[in-house]
Amino acid sequence: MNKQSLGIHMKDTIAKLISYSSKVLPDDIYTKLEELRAKESDRLGIIIFDTMFENQALARKLDRPCCQDTGILQFFINCGADFPLIGELEQLLKEAVVLATDTAPLRHNSVETFDEYNTGTNIGRRVPNIFWDIIPNSDACEIYTYMAGGGCTLPGKAMVLMPGAGYEGLVKFVLDIMTSYGLNACPPLLVGIGVATSTETAALLSKKALLRPLGTHNDNKKAAQLETLLEDGINEIGLGPQGVSGSSSVMGVHIENAARHPSTIGVAVNVGCWSHRKSHIKFDKDLNYKIISHKGAVL
Amino acid sequence: MDKRILTTPIRSEDLEDINIGDIIYLRGHITTCRDVAHRRLIAAGRELPVDLDGGAIFHAGPIVRTVEGTEDKFEMVSVGPTTSMRMETFEKEFIEVTGVKLIVGKGGMGERTMKGCRDFKALHCIFPAGCAVVAAVSVEEIETAGWRDLGMPETLWTCRVKEFGPLIVSIDTHGRNLFEENKVVFNERKEQAAEKICKNVSFIK
Numbered sequence: 347m348n349k350q351s352l353g354i355h356m357k358d359t360i361a362k363l364i365s366y367s368s369k370v371l372p373d374d375i376y377t378k379l380e381e382l383r384a385k386e387s388d389r390l391g392i393i394i395f396d397t398m399f400e401n402q403a404l405a406r407k408l409d410r411p412c413c414q415d416t417g418i419l420q421f422f423i424n425c426g427a428d429f430p431l432i433g434e435l436e437q438l439l440k441e442a443v444v445l446a447t448d449t450a451p452l453r454h455n456s457v458e459t460f461d462e463y464n465t466g467t468n469i470g471r472r473v474p475n476i477f478w479d480i481i482p483n484s485d486a487c488e489i490y491t492y493m494a495g496g497g498c499t500l501p502g503k504a505m506v507l508m509p510g511a512g513y514e515g516l517v518k519f520v521l522d523i524m525t526s527y528g529l530n531a532c533p534p535l536l537v538g539i540g541v542a543t544s545t546e547t548a549a550l551l552s553k554k555a556l557l558r559p560l561g562t563h564n565d566n567k568k569a570a571q572l573e574t575l576l577e578d579g580i581n582e583i584g585l586g587p588q589g590v591s592g593s594s595s596v597m598g599v600h601i602e603n604a605a606r607h608p609s610t611i612g613v614a615v616n617v618g619c620w621s622h623r624k625s626h627i628k629f630d631k632d633l634n635y636k637i638i639s640h641k642g643a644v645l
Numbered sequence: 646m647d648k649r650i651l652t653t654p655i656r657s658e659d660l661e662d663i664n665i666g667d668i669i670y671l672r673g674h675i676t677t678c679r680d681v682a683h684r685r686l687i688a689a690g691r692e693l694p695v696d697l698d699g700g701a702i703f704h705a706g707p708i709v710r711t712v713e714g715t716e717d718k719f720e721m722v723s724v725g726p727t728t729s730m731r732m733e734t735f736e737k738e739f740i741e742v743t744g745v746k747l748i749v750g751k752g753g754m755g756e757r758t759m760k761g762c763r764d765f766k767a768l769h770c771i772f773p774a775g776c777a778v779v780a781a782v783s784v785e786e787i788e789t790a791g792w793r794d795l796g797m798p799e800t801l802w803t804c805r806v807k808e809f810g811p812l813i814v815s816i817d818t819h820g821r822n823l824f825e826e827n828k829v830v831f832n833e834r835k836e837q838a839a840e841k842i843c844k845n846v847s848f849i850k
Contacts, residue, residue, distance in 0.1 A: 530752030579838035
């Protein structure tokens with residue numbers, strides 16, 4: 347294939363993946379929700395879980411977005427420096443978003459700031475959001491897609507703690523968000539926490555934490571231990587599905603971390619709702635692809 | 646227990662024996678109505694393009710498509726609730742001015758809405774959020790579309806629904822508020838959880 351046909355192929359594949367991921371939840375999320383439903387004993391919690399599973403079945407059957415808020419599209423790319431479409435990729439992703447908006451169909455969610463109008467295409471200034479990591483000596487390209495809905499974007503918060511506040515300060519920062527905004531962000535939530543030096547480094551890590559497969563832990567033992575402590579702690583608060591109370595408040599807590607300045611602890615929280623619409627795809631240099639997040643998906 | 650179904654137009658007395666935590670369903674009409682529509686009516690004093698007296702509103706921004714071969718007939722693809730708390734500033738006055746009886750959304754609402762529901766007899770309910778196809782298939786027809794200049798999410802789509810639900814009552818007409826009552830319990834448990842976790846995180850030595 348020449349470069350132009352490779353480009354068309356990649357755009358079509360991404361558009362189909364966006365559309366698919368707006369209708370079908372990734373394997374790790376669906377499995378976790380089944381596990382949580384089996385454990386739920388609250389009367390209202392059970393009714394909500396039943397409606398959730400009925401909804402996912404209907405969305406599949408009728409081929410419709412399972413949640414009406416299909417979000418702002420975000421892409422996290424690990425792109426090989428030798429990937430043949432590295433220069434074209436941003437434009438291809440934009441075109442894929444426009445295409446999927448029409449074919450899925452997706453809700454129009456891109457509002458230009460200051461001029462305050464909805465573009466009607468889901469693209470806009472710096473939207474979709476694209477975050478790059480360049481991988482040396484590689485000709486492959488790995489893309490995570492994420493639909494950042496309004497409800498689960500609202501609780502997002504970042505701040506810089508003084509070291510005197512310690513990790514105890516971080517724990518309180520996270521828990522306060524859970525009982526204020528988290529309640530309305532469609533629990534059971536996936537909680538992403540970034541620990542770094544400043545607001546933007548922590549914030550980016552907190553979103554990347556949401557893309558890690560559920561059930562995996564931070565490779566630092568202490569961070570992994572804190573993930574478990576927070577998961578158990580937030581579940582003990584008993585927010586329950588949709589915050590109406592129940593045993594399942596979170597699907598998981600993921601921490602991603604970086605080194606910090608001696609005088610600061612940057613912390614950030616991003617949450618994903620139960621309808622966590624992410625996907626993960628890997629392309630080789632010939633644009634053969636493998637979908638990691640949804641086994642058996644046919645685009 | 647029989648399914649409790651409210652039918653529009655809803656009268657104040659229909660709501661008397663309904664309490665927080667109850668499950669109800671709606672038959673009749675419901676209009677999507679969110680941020681800008683509330684702002685236009687209450688802050689800018691504009692007249693709503695739809696009569697809501699005895700009616701129901703849905704804090705929601707749907708995905709709608711035109712019915713093939715037509716220009717002004719619409720089909721509900723996917724519709725679910727958005728965060729109700731964003732409408733808190735306006736909702737009490739909104740209930741008073743419109744006579745709306747049922748507000749459906751996501752998450753809790755505050756003190757002012759509770760007073761509006763108590764004084765003017767209305768309910769706030771939540772529909773399980775993220776269950777947008779379940780909601781969409783209960784829409785029989787989109788009858789009107791008001792203020793289309795607001796774009797797809799904010800247009801006032803008036804829908805005829807059959808047994809729309811389950812709706813969990815979060816604010817009733819008696820001054821009770823499920824989410825506010827839960828919050829008290831959640832905050833107590835949060836303190837306990839924080840204390841327990843903090844014993845294990847003294848990493849800075």
